Amino acid sequence: MTHSSSHYYLGVLAVVVASVLWGTTGTAATFAPDVSSLGIAAVSMGCGGLLQALIAWRFIARQWTELKQHRSLVLWGALNVAIYPLAFYSSMRLSGVTIGTVVSIGMAPVAAAIIERLFDKQRLNTRWIVSIFLGVLGVILLASAKPQHSATPQSSELSQWYNFFGIALGLIAAFTYAMYSWVAHRLIQRQVHSRAAMGSMFGVGGLCLLPVLLLTGAELLASTNNFMVGVYMAAVPMFMGYLLFGYGLRSIRASLATIITLLEPVVAAILAMWIVGESLSWVGWSGIGLISSCLLIATIKRKASPSPVATSAETAASA
Numbered sequence: 001m002t003h004s005s006s007h008y009y010l011g012v013l014a015v016v017v018a019s020v021l022w023g024t025t026g027t028a029a030t031f032a033p034d035v036s037s038l039g040i041a042a043v044s045m046g047c048g049g050l051l052q053a054l055i056a057w058r059f060i061a062r063q064w065t066e067l068k069q070h071r072s073l074v075l076w077g078a079l080n081v082a083i084y085p086l087a088f089y090s091s092m093r094l095s096g097v098t099i100g101t102v103v104s105i106g107m108a109p110v111a112a113a114i115i116e117r118l119f120d121k122q123r124l125n126t127r128w129i130v131s132i133f134l135g136v137l138g139v140i141l142l143a144s145a146k147p148q149h150s151a152t153p154q155s156s157e158l159s160q161w162y163n164f165f166g167i168a169l170g171l172i173a174a175f176t177y178a179m180y181s182w183v184a185h186r187l188i189q190r191q192v193h194s195r196a197a198m199g200s201m202f203g204v205g206g207l208c209l210l211p212v213l214l215l216t217g218a219e220l221l222a223s224t225n226n227f228m229v230g231v232y233m234a235a236v237p238m239f240m241g242y243l244l245f246g247y248g249l250r251s252i253r254a255s256l257a258t259i260i261t262l263l264e265p266v267v268a269a270i271l272a273m274w275i276v277g278e279s280l281s282w283v284g285w286s287g288i289g290l291i292s293s294c295l296l297i298a299t300i301k302r303k304a305s306p307s308p309v310a311t312s313a314e315t316a317a318s319a
Contacts, residue, residue, distance in 0.1 A: 014247045015244065017241075022267075028232055028233060031225065035217075042086075048206070055199070059196035074197075074201055074204065075204065078205040080183070081205030101269070106135065109255060110136060116182065135262050138290030194249060260295060
């Protein structure tokens with residue numbers, strides 16, 4: 001295995017582990033049902049983002065000039081970082097853990113591909129299109145396998161509106177997730193270290209979420225259980241997960257990273273079934289199978305051509 005190939009697969013592995021950690025968030029949030037979705041969002045990404053900035057402060061200080069030069073990108077990424085958890089956790093609260101997760105994360109690869117096509121003029125080869133198609137189809141099957149709502153009775157008309165707004169918020173989460181992933185990758189391409197890029201972006205995003213935490217996070221201190229849920233959300237999936245995600249973005253494309261995160265709804269569905277008590281039909285398992293196929297197709301890198309000449313466009317297409 002060549003040096004570049006090892007970096008590629010390590011990047012893939014880092015994003016895979018991050019996705020598994022993120023897949024635990026929906027189930028973890030159910031252990032603090034009296035904490036609002038906005039409070040959960042603010043403590044997880046707000047505190048997690050500030051922790052990222054704190055641990056990356058040396059990299060941020062070292063590249064302060066570069067970050068100032070690209071401050072519009074940093075601020076745009078931070079805005080998307082702040083919006084994403086608010087939409088994501090609200091989507092799960094309104095439409096249920098499984099549907100909220102699969103819509104938020106499952107639609108992100110499509111959003112990422114559109115963003116790269118619009119801003120980077122990236123071509124989508126046949127393999128990429130097939131992998132996205134399989135992934136989206138798997139997400140649809142997985143979502144349709146568990147059409148339950150956590151906020152209201154399923155039979156009520158209000159429940160349908162809750163589900164509609166939950167799915168709409170999930171789509172907003174998908175777009176903002178794909179956008180800040182693209183911004184991070186763009187900063188890294190412009191010679192900003194991944195730790196500086198992620199730390200600055202998430203630090204500013206975390207600051208934006210602090211007022212939300214002050215307004216909605218009182219219940220986090222109401223019991224030890226709620227407090228520990230908040231600590232877990234901030235330290236493990238958000239802090240550790242995004243450190244791994246930032247590392248992965250150093251060697252793989254943002255659209256590939258987001259398609260790998262289709263693992264998150266798979267993990268979320270399995271945990272919701274195993275721990276929360278949600279059921280999963282054969283349709284759901286079919287969706288998991290399609291998502292697994294999508295990941296396999298998307299992440300296995302083709303061997304380099306024996307020709308000594310390889311263009312950067314060919315390399316990007318094979319990734």
